[in-house]
Amino acid sequence: MKKPVKILIAVLIALVLGTAIGVGSVILSYNSAVATQNIKNGSWQTNLGTGTEKANPYLRAATAVHYLLALNQSETIYYSANTDDSGNLLNANNDYRMEGKAPDARWWSITVYGADDFLIPNALNRYSYNANNVSLDSNGKFSIYVSKQQQAGAWLPLGDQKRFVLALRLYNPGQSVRTNPATIELPHIIKVMKK
Amino acid sequence: MWTALGTLVVAVVVHIATLVAIPLVIMNAAMAKFPVNELSMGPKTTAENRLVVRPCPDLVYSVASYDVSKGPVLFTAQVPVDTYWSVSLYNQDTDNFFVINDRQIKSNPYNLLLVKQGMKYENPANAQVVVTPGDRGLLLVRHLLVSDDKMNELIEIQKQASVKMINAQAQASTSSN
Numbered sequence: 001m002k003k004p005v006k007i008l009i010a011v012l013i014a015l016v017l018g019t020a021i022g023v024g025s026v027i028l029s030y031n032s033a034v035a036t037q038n039i040k041n042g043s044w045q046t047n048l049g050t051g052t053e054k055a056n057p058y059l060r061a062a063t064a065v066h067y068l069l070a071l072n073q074s075e076t077i078y079y080s081a082n083t084d085d086s087g088n089l090l091n092a093n094n095d096y097r098m099e100g101k102a103p104d105a106r107w108w109s110i111t112v113y114g115a116d117d118f119l120i121p122n123a124l125n126r127y128s129y130n131a132n133n134v135s136l137d138s139n140g141k142f143s144i145y146v147s148k149q150q151q152a153g154a155w156l157p158l159g160d161q162k163r164f165v166l167a168l169r170l171y172n173p174g175q176s177v178r179t180n181p182a183t184i185e186l187p188h189i190i191k192v193m194k195k
Numbered sequence: 196m197w198t199a200l201g202t203l204v205v206a207v208v209v210h211i212a213t214l215v216a217i218p219l220v221i222m223n224a225a226m227a228k229f230p231v232n233e234l235s236m237g238p239k240t241t242a243e244n245r246l247v248v249r250p251c252p253d254l255v256y257s258v259a260s261y262d263v264s265k266g267p268v269l270f271t272a273q274v275p276v277d278t279y280w281s282v283s284l285y286n287q288d289t290d291n292f293f294v295i296n297d298r299q300i301k302s303n304p305y306n307l308l309l310v311k312q313g314m315k316y317e318n319p320a321n322a323q324v325v326v327t328p329g330d331r332g333l334l335l336v337r338h339l340l341v342s343d344d345k346m347n348e349l350i351e352i353q354k355q356a357s358v359k360m361i362n363a364q365a366q367a368s369t370s371s372n
Contacts, residue, residue, distance in 0.1 A: 010198040018205020025206065026213040051291035057214040064218040064289050068225060068247050069335055071283055072291040107279050107339065109253050117248035125241055127252040132341050167249060171279055172296065 026061070033058040039182045043087075043189045044079040044168060046181055066117055077105075077177055079168040084189045092161040095147035100187030101140050104174030107131050110187065112146060112156045115163040122157035129154055142187075218289045226260040226287075226333055232268050234259045234336075234358040239346060255349055257336040259358040263309050264330040267316045270307040272336065272356035274300055275349075279339035282307060284325065286332045293325050304355075309334075316362055334358060 037059065038045040049055045050063050051072040063070060070078055082090055090096070098110065109130035114120045119127045134142045134154060145151035146166070148158045158164055168186065170177055177184055228246055229235050237244070237256040244250050261268045261284075274280050274297050281296040282305075295307075306322030311330060318324065336356060338349050 011201065013198055014201030014205050018202045019209050021202065021206035022209025023213050025210050026217070030214070030217075051285075051289065053290050053292065055290065057211075060289055061214055061217040064221040065248070067249060068221060068289060069283075069285060069333065070249075070291065071281070071294055075281060075283070075291075075294045075296065109251065111249075111252060113249055118245050119240070119242040119250065119252060121242040127242070130253050132253075169251060172298075 030058045030061045030065075034062040041079070041182050041184065041186050043081040043083050043085055044186050045081070046077055046079045048073045048077070048181065050078060073173075073178075075172065077170045077173045077181065079170070079186060081166045081168070081189055082163075084191050086191065088191070090164055090166070090189070092148060092158040092164050095145065095149070095151075095192045097190050097192050098144040098146060098166070098187045099141060099190065101185060102131060102134075102136065102142070103168070103170050103186065104176045104184065105131075105170035106172035106174075108171065109169050110144065110156075111167045111169070112158065113165050113167060114159070114161045115165070117165070120157065120159040120161055120164065122159050124157060126155070126157060129156070144187075145192075146189075219287055222285070222287050222289050222333070226331065229258045229260040229333070231260045231262050232358055232360045234270075234334075234356055236350075236353045236356075239340065239343075251337075253340060255338045255340050255346075255353070257338070257353055257356055259334045260331070261309055261327070261334050261358065262331050262360075263311045263314070263327055266360045266362045267314065268309040268358060269320065269322060269361050270309070270334060270356070270358050271320070271322075272305050273352055274303045274305050275338065275352050276303075278341060279337070281337045283335050283337070284309070284327065284332060285335065286328045290328075292328055295323070 038047045047059060049059050050067055051070045084090060084096060109128050111128035112120060129144050136142055144154040144156060146156045225247055235258050239255060240250045240252045281294055283291055283294040285291050306320040308318055308322035308324045309327050310316050310324060312326055340346060340349055
């Protein structure tokens with residue numbers, strides 16, 4: 001084989017293989033790269049750089065894919081959970097109970113999303129509970145069930161999903177959240193035995 | 196060996212280019228879904244709303260794709276009292292570079308004037324002025340829907356808001372500065 005042909009083949013291999021590795025490595029790495037930078041609090045994670053000019057390229061990519069149009073942390077802090085209190089991935093074939101106190105924020109909500117980051121279709125059009133509509137017991141605690149099967153009390157339906165993710169939004173978070181995002185009390189996510 | 200080295204160089208360049216491109220491509224796709232310099236009023240958020248990932252079902256949104264390249268853009272809104280409301284601005288790489296809520300505004304109705312760096316403009320509405328980092332981006336209004344029976348009230352508030360370009364002629368005379 002003549003030398004120019006060998007060079008051309010080598011260049012083509014470098015371009016094709018390099019492009020595949022370059023794109024593939026981003027797809028495989030951006031979520032995990034961001035996860036290592038996240039603040040963890042039990043099952044919940046947050047990143048105070050979301051939506052800010054300080055965000056690095058990996059966080060910007062993750063924001064675009066999962067949190068497009070998120071507010072910066074001066075206005076809202078977003079926590080997200082894809083595991084339960086035991087550290088196991090949330091599985092829509094299981095039943096879960098969220099228990100907690102109202103977080104320190106002007107207004108807050110907990111929303112369930114499908115694996116595609118969109119709201120889960122359901123007959124009740126119920127996707128969230130928030131500071132205005134959740135019931136608190138005499139200890140100031142709420143309890144919300146997350147499952148496919150209807151539950152008595154507060155219930156977030158999982159439709160026909162396999163995986164799901166929970167999002168906790170804290171609008172105008174209080175000083176305790178800003179100071180201690182890793183240690184403030186956030187809702188527990190407990191897997192419960194099916195009835 | 197040269198092939199391996201070349202592959203590595205291409206991989207690094209493509210890796211960086213892909214990272215930079217992802218927010219730009221996704222944001223531009225989102226911007227293309229909304230009218231330019233015109234406020235689009237969203238309905239109550241449900242599972243059928245799939246314009247943007249992770250919508251908050253407790254909020255009702257109004258959105259505009261802004262473009263200040265040909266002139267300043269004025270946002271005007273009647274802000275609800277004692278209910279969460281905010282207007283936020285995003286540039287083309289997803290950064291939320293400005294946000295103000297109902298408790299922070301200095302006047303009601305609230306006026307916000309978007310201008311580009313170095314642009315000459317008039318401000319007859321005495322609007323709060325924000326210099327945008329680029330020519331284009333998204334303006335997003337969040338209205339908290341406290342309960343479903345407040346939806347009609349909220350729609351009336353939405354209708355009173357607007358986004359429009361102003362002083363296009365003045366900008367044309369300053370573009371060569």
